[in-house]
Amino acid sequence: MNLEFTPEEVAFRKEVRAFIEENYPKHLADMGMREDMSPEDMVAWHKVLGEKGWSVPAWPTEYGGTGWTPTQRYIWSEENARVNAFMPLPFGVSMVGPVIYTFGNEAQKEQHLPGIRSGDVWWCQGYSEPGAGSDLASLKTTAVRDGDHYVINGQKTWTTLAQYADWGFFLCRTDPDAAKPQEGISFILIDMKTPGIEVRPIKLIDGGYEVNETWLTDVRVPVENLVGEENKGWTYAKFLLAHERSGIAGVARSKRGVEKLREIAGSEVLDGEPLMSDFDFARKVSQLEIDLAALEITELRTLAGEQAGKGPGPESSILKIKGTEIQQRLTELTLEAVGSYGTPQYGSIADAGSNQYPVGPEYAQHSAATYFNMRKTSIYGGSNEIQRNIITKMILGL
Amino acid sequence: MDFNFTEEQEMVRDGLSRLVREQYDWDTRREVIASESGWRPEVWAQLAELGILGMPFSEEDGGFGGGAVDALVVMEEFGKGLVVEPFIPSVVCAGGFLKHAGSSEQKEEHLGAIIDGSRVYAFAYAEPRGRYNLADLETTARKEGGDYVLNGHKAVVIAAPWASHLVVTARTAGERRDSDGISVFLVDKSADGVVTRDYPTVDGRWASEVYLENVTVPASALVGEEGAALPLIEQVVDEAIAAASAEACGAMKVAHAMTVEYSRQRKQFGVPIGSFQVLQHRMVDMYTEYEQSVSLAYLATLKLDGSERERKLAASTAKVRIGQAAQYVGQEAIQIHGGMGMTDELAIGSYFKRLTIFESEFGNVDHHMKRHIALS
């Protein structure tokens, strides 16, 4: 047992670091995700990586993957986190892409994989419905066969960034009479420009518009867009959820977040001294770092298991729970660090077209909005309660 | 021992609760806080008419002879409706300074206007680099002839955009963070050299950065004794903490009730999510946090007339514990609402945001924990 990187891995780190330093868009450096980000900004790095051939490292090499080991992929995410890079959105790269190359036919692979790799085609995920959140299998959107089309009707919600999406992958009910609700669901790819689709923005508590209601009214979709077999969509969706979960720990990003928190608390003053030298505050930052260390090694153990051929199992739920708790704690402590300057609402100052100089230090400006926004992480991707239910059932056997 | 409210206090509570219910529904509030003015002067006028703004003042000061318990009643109802009108800055803070240390001329000029609602006052005490230390002041007041000349920058002054006057803390002598040498001034916002930068806050209120650039005020603007105001400031801030604690309790009560109600309505897996025991227990914990908070809001309020040490201990006890409770209740309320809790469509998000900001008002948990330790 050891934690050392091999000389090859060290060399690899050097190579990717140099590449990132040279190519990561300068105007996005250390910005992370922000509610005022443009769609072009969100795909900028994806496009660069697409050209380089590094946009889908985890994919099999025959579909454009880099063939990196899990450890190399880990190094890759660490190096990106160093600049707080805005990574390719997960909907194409980590979600629908793997479903298509695993369960899709040749025509679908040919049509869709290149656009996902290059970042030219924007994907969204149409799973949740107003009545079907945690209980996803109760979804009601129907797809009814009519000649060589499906006619789709229903309402999806929480569709992240659907306002920019070219394509969406949807779960629809194709057999309302199936014995179990899970058995009558199909996985269908839909061109978002098809008539009958309406995307309505939902404003979130941080003031941003990252999710939407997606209404589908008599949307005609060619049957070729069915992935795999009809009524087997639940299997593919579950496969995808496991993928979604493994990336969700966000360890590398949180490590950068802790560094940033230390910087902020180093600039803030308490009784004339840096806040970071205050024992009460420092203790909380260390606690966070300690929790993060435990999560990091847990993730590395999972990765090593993967390297040895074991797929991500139900223990990836631990990564989701702890990863999101740490991300949330980070935003809590950042808001705490900035003191009163967490209170001004910055977004609406921009909305009002104000050209006045900003209030408070720059690092304070999104601290409250980010704190509010990050509450989502324990709700989406299978809520943390649902993750605990999974562990209860699959690991404890209760 | 008596934890009952008087008949008059119950009447005020009923009246306020009706006003909030009838005129302060969440949709109206949302429109108002998004509007250019951000508040409703007509509601303020109504509050004055109902005698609410005069409640905590003695009859000889033109009030209705009440005190801190009345402020508690008012702020609890404000909290339930997330009322943004500036009771704490104008009535509790500015009113408090005048009540405790105002000269008869000052009372005459200012208290009447606070009570009848014709003027709003804001309390400009925090500074960009002072964090929560009330004595960590870079703002100075220099004596010049019979006048004082003020210079400095006051941060996140709640309600200042609506105010005509400011209560400003400034250093007349001594070094930064010295306890001695601090004074309090009444400043007309329209005076030469007062520059404000107004903005909305994340919890639906408005605030300003206040820049004082050679602002000249007459000697009659000084409240209390020159250079000896820190104990007075601490007292008023403790009063504000008691009132804000009551506000947080009101907001927690509603956030909890909304969550319980949502868990009854929302079905997943064919049953209301409120039937899941893991959520039930967390809603029980929210309720417990709320009840503990109410107890400490009472404690902080009732100890305002105690010895200085008792008062400070109680205020810090309340601020620590209610700060923690507010965070817990707010976060759990969102979590149990699931995706709906994240939207701007439901009121619950506004309660969460208000409870979040409460934690940093008048000193956060760590600040008051340190103060508690120092007093113990």
Ligand SMILES: Cc1cc2nc3c(=O)[nH]c(=O)nc-3n(C[C@H](O)[C@H](O)[C@H](O)COP(=O)(O)OP(=O)(O)OC[C@H]3O[C@@H](n4cnc5c(N)ncnc54)[C@H](O)[C@@H]3O)c2cc1C
């Ligand atoms: C910002 C954001 C982005 C999203 N993006 C997408 C997207 O792109 N595409 C998409 O399809 N969906 C998306 N979602 C939806 C997300 O997956 C759902 O919000 C999630 O599944 C929870 O469902 P719900 O919101 O209906 O909450 P509910 O299922 O109603 O849950 C409410 C509460 O009850 C708890 N609960 C539910 N069942 C149980 C149980 N059995 N035991 C204990 N507790 C339980 C939950 O944990 C939660 O606390 C997004 C959500 C958010 C907030």
